[in-house]
Amino acid sequence: MTASRVVERLLQTLPVLFGISVIVFLMITLTPGDPVEIMLADSRATPEQADQLRRDLGLDRPLPERFLVFLGNALVGDFGISFFHRRPVIEVILERLPATIELTLAAMLLAIAIAIPLGVAAAVKRDTWLDRALSAASLFGVSLPGFWFGILLILLFSVTLGLFPVGGRTPFDLEVPRVSGFLLVDTLLAGRPDAFAAALRHLVLPAVTLGLPTAALLARVVRSSMAEVLTSDYILFAEAKGISRRRVLWRHALKNALIPVVTVAAIETGSLLGGNMIVETVFGWPGLGRLVVESIFARNYPLVQAAVLLYAVTYVLLNFLADLAYTALNPKVRL
């Protein structure tokens, strides 16, 4: 996999990234309502001051010019000021980002940890109760509305059983110096295992809400990919060589079976990114997703715009990485 090929593939994502920025820009500019009015809603500015602000912000310039300005600023990470927070938008976003990443990562890891063993087991024991149970669970997982699942879990495990906290990321009184922004890391760095445990407990329900349906879907993909691989000639040949069943399964079969799974996992992260918003809202998780939803109601559009752009770009890049991973794993495609 030569570097030039990687760059080539990366360049191929540019049109899509461009298109996305166009759409996001249009989203903002076509919003009904005058942004200046919104910004000055609480102050008592005169119409002349409002016009001046409009000129300062470049709102009186033609659309294409405004788009280029927008694009230029976006590329350096300048998304303007969030009047709501009185701080640059990018700062606010970066502050809340680690919480979202922590949640998404936890959900993804959970999903993979469940999906692979389950999928492999179902493939090996095809058409048994395990296989059918997995099919049913998968169907359920896809049909379950995420927000309701979260609420159900809260009802069951927090309200009724009292096993987990109802929401939030930490107990009220928890104070831990912020180093990385990732609570699980920071609590350990501060030498506070009790805080670590608390943070973990708060992470469980949201991560399960986000990760379990994904796990069901991924398990299904693992299963069918694995089942197909197991019928291959090279599996038969490997067994004929006298290799142990376990090694055949985990080394020979899995390596080939995981290839399509990687692609699906990448696409699924797209729904995880969206699902984030819902789960963070349900659990009061102080991440980017909840920030976006709050900002929408606060009409803090610059922030919404920046977040949407960020999410979309991340998704495109993730797909690109999945593409790379697919090529790397599949020697036939290596060139």
Add this chain to the structure above:
Amino acid sequence: MSVLLEVRGLRTVFPTRRGPVAAADGVDLSIDAGEALGVVGESGSGKSVTFLSILGLIRPPGRVVEGEIRFDGRDLRRLSHAELRALRGREMALAMQDALSALNPAFTIGQQLCETLVAHGLARSERAARTQAVALLEKVGIPAAAERLDDYPHQFSGGMRQRAMIAIALAGRPRLLVADEPTTALDVTLRAQVLDLLDDLRREGGLAMALITHDLALVAERCARVMVMYAGQVVETGPTREVIAAPRHPYTRGLLESLPRLEDPDRPLHPITGQVPDLARVDTGCRFRNRCALATPDCARPVPLAPAAPGRLARCIRAAELA
């Protein structure tokens, strides 16, 4: 000549929607050490299933339901999974038809070779394994073996890939090689090369071979003895030269007559009329009788595999008349 492999009454059954099918139904065979047995039959005759059963590679829901399989005197059906697995690759090996699908595309040839060596304890270290692997590739006639060790299967040409697969199959120095259509996917020139290679390896290592094929001409060239299978049963066995010169089963004769002749290109082709019976619906009588010119009402009764001449067996009540 000691008997290496002896099979009696092997029955392997697969459940299908139309009912259970005995893909191998009462198969008897024997192979001596160092001998080449040709196994001839069309698709569905049970030739591959028979040997997969012997190797213990039949997967559920298929099952070996009956039979005695003795390798070197040991009854393979009484062995545990682990014991049988220890034999595979080390005493008995399989070479498949299409090397491209038989080799794992995700691993290099070297990795797949070394894996066999290490699995059977023939190499202690990574380095020792690699040295042996290079030697194996050279033995099967692959040039620049040391460099090619790190190539992937798709980077080899068809013929070289077939040789590499054979090298892997023989890495454990087995005493019996089951070659399932080893040359069907190759063109004529490569075919001869691979078969020559197999002959050399056999002579050198005293390797016994079961050459499974649908091509009777191939067996005529390379195998001292031949076994003809039809619809899950063995219908004729014997020394190749004799069987070809004077077949004792109408199916064998039909096969021979359907082969085009080089010395008589204008001779019309004589395919065997009719079709192979549905194995889900066969009865106890002769399975060839619906296509046989010599069929009589007596053929509807069970026909045993009986001696038709010294060293020759045939499953036909009128075998003597064919002489």
Add this chain to the structure above:
Amino acid sequence: MTVAVAEERPLSPLALGLERFARNGTALAAAVVIVLFVLVALLAPLIAPHDPADADLFRRLQPPVWQEGGEWAFPLGCDSLGRDILSRLLYGARVSLTVAALVIGIAAVLGTLLGLAAGYLRGWADVVISRLVDTLLGFPYLIFAIGLMAMMGPGFHNIVLVLVYKEWVFACRVVRGETLAAREQDYVEAARALGCGSAHIMLREILPNVLSPVLVVATFRMAYVIILEASLSFLGLGVQPPTPSWGNMVADGRDFLVDAWWVSTLPGLAILTLVLAINLASQGLRDAFDPRLHQA
């Protein structure tokens, strides 16, 4: 030896597929459930015991009939404003199904037409449409929807619009693929040789052949759209109160989980049941139309 007897009356692939679908027990049961939901939605004004907007603070958070304090007049209990949950569920079905039907309907038509154009006409039409498809696919669905709803404002019409903006892409992709394959077929050559115009070929020759895949995709997507609308309504960005949507009903009950679990749980159950049925039915549909599973 059996010999197949040829069917006397010619059946279109569509009819054959539907026939096979009918033979699948689970799928058929699921289809019945869906029909029930549709009926309920259509007949809501007639069968709902109460007006869904009728608030009565004396009935605030009244439990369902099987719990203490409940009564048969309000079998599934009341929400925080004392409104009958059963009636709201029935009217909520209208919202969900109407949104789904509209979105899928429009998106399917739009997507099919654009897919035909892209696949058959190729050239700049294909380039533009494919670029659009790729860009839209690059957006995670919910983020796209949330972003647009934020800008356009909440409400029924906007939800339909926003969802259509992304949904047409799925039908388009499928149809474009099928069209690309179909245009190489002999019957298209024959039509061209006869002098048929592009529009005729696309609509009369190719379209009937791509209908089954579109049907399968549309049914799958319907489940997704229903969940999406519910999610948006849950966040407050979708259908606005007092119009009941299953999504905003779940949101309503969030603050009362401890005392009144039914306010949030029951609407979600409705969503789950309907979506499960749709997914089962679409699986059955896909199996019925899959050429690989049904060789003649």
